[in-house]
Amino acid sequence: MSEVIWGLATSHVPSIGAAMDRGMTDQPVWSPLFEGYRPAREWLAQHTPDVAILVYNDHANGVDLDIVPTFAIGTADRYSVADEGYGRRAVPDVVGDPDLSFHLLQNLVDEGFDLTVFSELDVDHGFTVPLSVWTPEPGDAWPCPVIPIMVNVIRYPQPTAARCYALGKALGRAIASYDGARTVGILGTGGMSHQLAGARAGFINPTFDHMFLEAIENDPEKLAALSREELIRQAGSEGIELIMWLVMRGALNEQVRKVHSAYHVPASNTAAGLALFDNRAVQPA
Amino acid sequence: MTSQSRLDLPGTYVFDGPTSRRGHRMNKMFMSLIDPAARTVFTADEAGYCARFGLSEEQTTAVLERDWQAMLDLGGNIFYVYKLAMMDGLSMQYLGGVFTGMSEDDFKAAMLAGGRTDV
Numbered sequence: 001m002s003e004v005i006w007g008l009a010t011s012h013v014p015s016i017g018a019a020m021d022r023g024m025t026d027q028p029v030w031s032p033l034f035e036g037y038r039p040a041r042e043w044l045a046q047h048t049p050d051v052a053i054l055v056y057n058d059h060a061n062g063v064d065l066d067i068v069p070t071f072a073i074g075t076a077d078r079y080s081v082a083d084e085g086y087g088r089r090a091v092p093d094v095v096g097d098p099d100l101s102f103h104l105l106q107n108l109v110d111e112g113f114d115l116t117v118f119s120e121l122d123v124d125h126g127f128t129v130p131l132s133v134w135t136p137e138p139g140d141a142w143p144c145p146v147i148p149i150m151v152n153v154i155r156y157p158q159p160t161a162a163r164c165y166a167l168g169k170a171l172g173r174a175i176a177s178y179d180g181a182r183t184v185g186i187l188g189t190g191g192m193s194h195q196l197a198g199a200r201a202g203f204i205n206p207t208f209d210h211m212f213l214e215a216i217e218n219d220p221e222k223l224a225a226l227s228r229e230e231l232i233r234q235a236g237s238e239g240i241e242l243i244m245w246l247v248m249r250g251a252l253n254e255q256v257r258k259v260h261s262a263y264h265v266p267a268s269n270t271a272a273g274l275a276l277f278d279n280r281a282v283q284p285a
Numbered sequence: 286m287t288s289q290s291r292l293d294l295p296g297t298y299v300f301d302g303p304t305s306r307r308g309h310r311m312n313k314m315f316m317s318l319i320d321p322a323a324r325t326v327f328t329a330d331e332a333g334y335c336a337r338f339g340l341s342e343e344q345t346t347a348v349l350e351r352d353w354q355a356m357l358d359l360g361g362n363i364f365y366v367y368k369l370a371m372m373d374g375l376s377m378q379y380l381g382g383v384f385t386g387m388s389e390d391d392f393k394a395a396m397l398a399g400g401r402t403d404v
Contacts, residue, residue, distance in 0.1 A: 059364045
């Protein structure tokens, strides 16, 4: 069987990647954010898994509005970094793990999660920025193969928080049933509170964000009970991305040990959060 | 006929079914601008390019006049509208300023001060 060794929740704001790509991380506007990442990055560098699963959403780069899967999984052996309009980020393409993808797909479908399948997929900043948060200097390759799981968070109705959490639980079981004794890291991305359009643009809700950061560790059921309307109200129309953190959390054990968390406002128009959990905490008897 | 599940939250766009249908052709046009060659064609004849994608007259006018607010009101999704803004060298902070009646600098300052927590 395989084992999830850690879960990482992180914002995927494109400007975080741009700040790294342009060598701006030491600038006063950015340094508090990147200082906040440091302990998590140091721990992650010591705990490289055999494979990672990254839960994210596309932003009009890999898919358009002709077809919007609610949940999807990539089964490719390689994912190109998307050109979002002005050249791709100078980061490595992503190596996949088709065998594990097919295993996850079959088990998830058997559990009632009818995922769309991407045999080809270009991954955008929603995918590469979390990889950069994890591994700021990947060199020629990311630390391990990574499997994309895509969630629709843009087109209403988005899947419910409860459904995302249930998907995470099924994902955790599917990983556990995979032969090969592999270690797995899982990333849930997006958030925290933000809204890009409308008269409420620029909306940030630190009270909600801090509640979410605490509850994702100790009371994910409370977060899974939030309606999408409540999420949009409390976290903003784009802050609903936080449902993707629940997929990650669902795949972890009931009890986790928080390695590190960080919160910073702003990353461009967004509240940026990070939470890293060690999934090898001792479970209650 | 209206959707029975419309979420009515002031100052907030919800990209629901009717909105998505209204903006579909315009959003497809925005996404096409990822391709540098398409941007060249667009720049040479913006109205003709909009016509090729089947935009309505109102949508075409909004695009030609860079009326960002109208693009949203006519079904534009912010991630798609942003493709045109990027082409014009405009940032998401600039758009935030447009949507909230602020200058780009004032919007940036509001974000640096912790964001708009009172809206």
